Amino acid sequence: MDDRPRTLRANGITQAYRVWGPQDAPPLLLLHARGADGTDWAEIAPALATGPAGPHRVYAPDLRGHGRSDWPGGYAYETLRDDLLAFLGALGIERTDVVGHSLGGAVAYLLAQRGPGLVRRLVLEDVPAPFPLDPPRPPAERPGGDLPYDWAMILATDAQRNAPNPLWWDHMGRITSPTLLIGGGPSSLVPQDQIAAFAERLPDARHITVDAGHLVHQARPEEFLAAVQDFLSPADRTPS
Secondary structure (H helix, E strand, O other): OOOOOEEEEEOOEEEEEEEEOOOOOOEEEEEOOOOOOHHHHOOOHHHHHHOOOOOOEEEEEOOOOEOOOOOOOOOOHHHHHHHHHHHHHHOOOOOEEEEEEOHHHHHHHHHHHHOOOOEEEEEEEOOOOOOOOOOOOOOOOOOOOOOOEOHHHHHHHHHHHHOOOHHHHHHHHHOOOOEEEEEOOOOOOOOHHHHHHHHHHOOOEEEEEOOOOOOHHHHOHHHHHHHHHHHHOOOOOOOO
């Protein structure tokens, strides 16, 4: 399976990504959490590319400010979303399934809001609702040494986590894609009542809990894969 690193230019930056699965299979976009990169999905991407949900062409990009993609600054969530819109356009992808974890999930739901016809099915792994933090997250201290991400991205995303754009929540009703919400349970750093609030807000949502903490797909990969593959299955077409 060819999963070597690749790059393309889109939205004015170089974006790195990896690919698994047959070239002519339906696309599936995997969006990593803050501080990670596309390799975070390497253990489960092959199963999503060839598993019981049918073959997929799986794409795992590094978000801007992460990994091998450019670190240009400008880390508004909407900018990360626009990077992905340009990324899909450069690949000629008009419709795709999307799985997003944490920060990647926020980018995923903004993508689904912006282009309802673009996202066929949406999976949000332990993604907090965009509610202001009370108390706010305190200023982070930069770790020593080289980092695999841009520290400016941490500061920018912390500010947006403390005070999200109210339109993100107001526009949740624009998401017409069937959506699977996977919560990490009581050991997660994400308040699980926020994921329940997501389920109530979205027009077509399913909510499950896998008691694994915030890193569900790493801590419980078999359970995560079973839930996602069932949700993405071609036989599963009826609304929830």
